[in-house]
Amino acid sequence: MSEVKRLDISPVGRVEGDLDIRVDIKNGVVVDAWTTAELFRGFEVILKDKDPQAGLIVTPRACGICGASHLTCAAWALDTAWQTKVPRNAILARNLGQIAESLQSFVRHHYGLFQIDFTNIKYKNSPFYEEAVARWAIYRGRNYERGIAISGRPVEIYALFGGQWPHSSYMVPGGVMCAPTLTDVTRARAILEYFRTEWLEPIWLGCSLERYSQIRSYDDFQAWLDESPKHANSDLGLYWRMGMDIGLNTYGRGPDKFMSWGYLPHEDHYQNPTIEGRAAAMRMQSGIYDFSTNTHSEMDQAAVRENTSRAWYQEGDDDVHPYDRDTTPAPKNTINHDEKYSWSTAVLHNDFGRLETGALARNLVAAKKGQDWQVQDPLILDMMKNMKGSNLLLRHFARMHDLTKLYNQAQYCLREFRLNDEWYIKPKEQDGRGFGATEAARGALAHWIEVKKGKIHNYQIIAPTTWNIGPRDGRGHRGPLEEALIGAPIANSLDPVEVGHVARSFDSCMVCTVHAHDADSGSELARFQIP
Numbered sequence: 001m002s003e004v005k006r007l008d009i010s011p012v013g014r015v016e017g018d019l020d021i022r023v024d025i026k027n028g029v030v031v032d033a034w035t036t037a038e039l040f041r042g043f044e045v046i047l048k049d050k051d052p053q054a055g056l057i058v059t060p061r062a063c064g065i066c067g068a069s070h071l072t073c074a075a076w077a078l079d080t081a082w083q084t085k086v087p088r089n090a091i092l093a094r095n096l097g098q099i100a101e102s103l104q105s106f107v108r109h110h111y112g113l114f115q116i117d118f119t120n121i122k123y124k125n126s127p128f129y130e131e132a133v134a135r136w137a138i139y140r141g142r143n144y145e146r147g148i149a150i151s152g153r154p155v156e157i158y159a160l161f162g163g164q165w166p167h168s169s170y171m172v173p174g175g176v177m178c179a180p181t182l183t184d185v186t187r188a189r190a191i192l193e194y195f196r197t198e199w200l201e202p203i204w205l206g207c208s209l210e211r212y213s214q215i216r217s218y219d220d221f222q223a224w225l226d227e228s229p230k231h232a233n234s235d236l237g238l239y240w241r242m243g244m245d246i247g248l249n250t251y252g253r254g255p256d257k258f259m260s261w262g263y264l265p266h267e268d269h270y271q272n273p274t275i276e277g278r279a280a281a282m283r284m285q286s287g288i289y290d291f292s293t294n295t296h297s298e299m300d301q302a303a304v305r306e307n308t309s310r311a312w313y314q315e316g317d318d319d320v321h322p323y324d325r326d327t328t329p330a331p332k333n334t335i336n337h338d339e340k341y342s343w344s345t346a347v348l349h350n351d352f353g354r355l356e357t358g359a360l361a362r363n364l365v366a367a368k369k370g371q372d373w374q375v376q377d378p379l380i381l382d383m384m385k386n387m388k389g390s391n392l393l394l395r396h397f398a399r400m401h402d403l404t405k406l407y408n409q410a411q412y413c414l415r416e417f418r419l420n421d422e423w424y425i426k427p428k429e430q431d432g433r434g435f436g437a438t439e440a441a442r443g444a445l446a447h448w449i450e451v452k453k454g455k456i457h458n459y460q461i462i463a464p465t466t467w468n469i470g471p472r473d474g475r476g477h478r479g480p481l482e483e484a485l486i487g488a489p490i491a492n493s494l495d496p497v498e499v500g501h502v503a504r505s506f507d508s509c510m511v512c513t514v515h516a517h518d519a520d521s522g523s524e525l526a527r528f529q530i531p
Contacts (some may be wrong), residue, residue: 003130005493007338019469022337023499024306025490030499033478033485034337035469037344044327047459052078052429052444052451055446055459056169057091059447062461065108067166068101069440070156070461072446075171076265079273081434082173084427089417090175090268093161095264095283096188096413098438099406101165103154104442105194106403111136114396116502118242120497137455143203143235150199157188175424182419189414192407195359200407202259204400206234216379218386236400243393247489252392252502254484255354258298258361259467261437261444262286264409266373267416275301275435283409284439285374289364289381289387296368297352301435301446304462305344306345310471312359317474319348322448322460323433344466346473356480357443357467358506359399360390375405392484392505397443399507429454440464442507468506481506 003026003286010020020036043062047054055074060067070092079086118132119141126132135143155165160346161178163167170177196209205212207230215221224231231237243249260280264274270281279286279299288297305319315326335341348354355361363380370376384390404491431453437446443464450458470479478486488498 004031007490007496007499009496009499011288014332019465019503021485021499021503023485023488023490023496024359026494028490030485030488032220032436033482034341034480035344035471036335037465037469038333038342040329040343040462042327042329043461044325044459045329047456048251052081052446052449052454052455052456053173053451054456055447056172059461060167060169062463063440064166065105065438066101066164066442066445067168068098069438069445070447071169072098072438073436073445073461075173076273076278076436076438077434077449078173078209078436079427079434080275080278080436081449082427083432084174086271086273087175087422087425088271089419089421089423089460090171090408091265091267091270092237092416093176093178093180093423094171095267096410097158097162097168097411098281099413100154100156101113102406103403103410104151105153106399107147107199110396110400110503111144111151114508115147115239116141116144117497117500117504118246120419120495122491122495122497123242123246125243126237126245126409128245131238131396132242135238146199146203146262147235150195153191153195154410156191160184160188172424174427175422177424180417180419180425184416185417185419189411192410192414195263196407200404204235205301206232206237207406209404209407216230216377216382218379218383221379221383226401237346239400240365240393241395242345248393248501249288249387249391250284250485250487251498252395252505253390253487254342254480255478256291256389256405257352257355258289258291258364259349259352259355259357259444260286260362260365261299261438261439261446262365264438270398275433278435278437280371283374284362284405285365285368285370285376287365287368288349289361289367290352291364291384296365298503302446303350303352304446305350306462307347307473308345310340311342312340313345318349319350319474322462323450323458325458325460327460328493342471344470346470346477346479347467348473348477354468354470354473354477354480354483356390356484357464358395359441359443361443362402362439363398375409377405392502396507402457443467465506 005025018038022034023030024032059070059074115136116138158165183448264283308315309317312330314328367375367381434449449462468480
């Protein structure tokens, strides 16, 4: 009988608190997996009975790198609850702030967390290995250094409008607390141009953004790679060619059902925000894509459910909508993988079940036909069909592909400002329910608020990491990351870099200590760090 090895990896990520992963390995392949969020966030408890605008200050602190996304959700949640009017300038300014934050996050994650795995000694026999080390080795790789440095430039644009980054609160119900000058807009455009000419085109793409934007299918992408040595030897070209060579296209498949809230409200279609009218007003489309049936469906917040049967809460085992949750943490959080083992809830759709979110999901949803003013992009869906399903190589590629589209959207925002028009319209406070959602760099983020007697009666946040790394639900179904780990080939259980690949393809930060245990005796086999 083949021996089963169990690896407990702690911590994996620090974006939504410490993420731990347990995997069982048999015959060199992951056969089961569990994800554990070990830190209690508690923002829902903190905000109860506070002033409704407290969410604008508190929730951007939920994440050190996605504060603009939380602020976006908090502002739109109050806009819908208070039935405000939001000027077009304010919508553009909110969009620009979130875009700037996402641009830095994509680049920082790529060079600082994901790409350095390509320098692992496991890949020393790859013909691309020496060049990968020269470019991407941590601290000393020439493009590692350039990537980390350039990642900080986009948030300078955020600071021009928001006053600071992170943790600005310039988005408020009714608009924004800024009135940028022509000088501010000109400086922002100069920063964007620097980002493009110093990194995006010469380092990442090896071509103009306009040429890359012509790629609409997998065949187009393959032709682009072969078209010029500059394309093949760009960081994108090397990423893809080495990723295929080392087999990153062969594992990391999740549940094959994907969702996106959509984001970047159109400045002329969401000035009177409502919960019901939100999805149709997004420039980047909202929806669900089911790969097994090749169908697109609408995404409705009313269908969201949270299940706490395997999480450390005292709320029963039912699937509950966020408006109906009363966040009640359990006094003890002992890990029991057969019962409760995470602070994350299991998030699911009432009809579709567990859904993956993130850049891959955004791009798959973007393939559907929408309004003429909405972004429609068939590339990632065509690539996934040709590759017979999702994998970790494509998941990360989709994130960096998103970067090129958001760059264009940032330029659009700066062109569309009408500096002498309104930026803020004072709202009338009232009781009610509100909903604000967006796409953070890591995926679908939403805030639900209920205001009663002028105070927050209930505030709920479902972050992208909650969708992706949640534990098993009440029916025993794995979360997306747990599912994506199944089938991962582990070449060396003392250095399971493959687990890291899968986790980081979901944009999980990872600087971790790994403990290996025998599955039968539970005794520790080894202790080491993944560098």
